[in-house]
Amino acid sequence: MKKVVLITGGSSGIGKSIGEYLHNKGFIVYGTSRNPEKVPHSIFPLIALDVRNKESILSCVTEIVQNEGQLDVVINNAGVGITGPIEEIPTEEIRNNFETNLFGPIEVMKAVLPQMRNQKSGLIINITSIAGYMGLPYRGIYSASKGALELITEALRMEVKSIGIQITNVAPGDFATNIAAGRYHAPVIKGSAYEVPYGNTLKEMDSHVDSGSNPYEMAAAIHAIIQTKSPKVHYKVGAFMQKFSIVLKRILPDIIYEKMLMNHYKL
Template identity: 60%
Template sequence: MEKKVVLITGGSSGIGKAIGRFLTAKGFVVYGTTRNISKHPDFSDFELIELNVTDTASIKNATEQVIGKEGRLDILVNNAGVGITGAIEETPDDEIAKAFNTNFNGPIRVMKQVMPHMRAQGGGVIINITSIAGYMGLPFRGIYSATKGALTLVSEAMRMEAKDFNIKIVCLAPGDFATNIAAGRYHAPVVEGSPYEETYSRILEDIDKDVDSGEDPIEVAKAVYNIVERSNPRPQVLVGKRMQKLSVALKRLLPQKWFEKLMCNHYRL
């Protein structure tokens, strides 16, 4: 049986690296991507190529490199993304635009590049790594929530558009996992004298603690494997701590005022 070919954006560390290592061990042909290949001279877990999701030419070059070598591309994992925190009122417009350009526009660019190849070969699987945060507006993470929520809705629309092409589009939404995302996240500065100073400073500390105490990214990798092994995967898959997954159910079931009261109690707002 021919091995399936996988492309994982943001594959040099964290969740992307865990997915790549797991799928490699399962016999898949894996290509991970990074914005700057020169920063990873000793990377050997699987093949790493250069791709910047904000650059259409870079995406085209990377995709053609994989297909030129392997003759096909069966699975795309849109994992590359950035974190952003801050009171929306105090978050610079250019940082908001950057977050959307990477987390929302980026995956769309990659999908637009690979879908014609998948259609020509008779099908494929696209897994968009969203977030449990994308199901609700989290205080001081509202922009991040919005980028991931927008990607979830676009994935829903594209899934219906692509249903006749045997291209399966799945959103995989992790909760907090122990990765280096906090180190690369944009933090709007805590401004002395700001009306948000006390609450944002405290919540920012809690956010970083949640990541540090998060679950092993291997759980996300296992979820990816389960998706690609299914002939008819669920459109949306949540993976994370029980309470984080429960919050999505509560968001759907409770009146909005009740849900927001629960959130405010949780964040001590």
């Protein structure tokens, strides 16, 4: 029997790549977008969904279950980037980031768990970020929202394991997608104490995305996880040095690791 997959944020970037890859492997794939009518040529169905809206999440899940009678894999991929000095980022933008990157995935999981519990099976894959393993300068809000999702996943994974539901995190590094275009950038303020260092860091971050890996590498990794009998708690997908930075954080004294990051960002 073909597995039914739901991917939030499936209209572009990593989500689209995962959806196309799994569709071509024979999975029944549903993606979501806040405005699916703007994506007329998707090779898999797109359902309207805003992860900040509980009703739209429930409506999407209900539609898929009514169509297919099952829901086997849920990939929490929808998310947004945010950059800026924490002091200068408007509080409403911080709240919006957490609504999308943390509370949205939580609501998606809460919506799909009853169906998976009835099936006594299911896999939830939360797309986090290597940035979620460390507090990065001028990306602190993004790091925090993704890091919080990592911890939520660790806890929920233990809560549902006995009823046959599996949950895992996949933390990507930099991939060549349009995430930079959709990211909220706090403006570089003339005369601000952060004007020069933040401006330089912003250019550095955008260059990393532009030169990032092919998102189909991420799609292949997701496919391999779905095929795995017992997925691990955490997966990291990206360039060697990005993944190695997590190892260094684990083994280096905090002050040394902080100096390493500050040197990298020229702070």
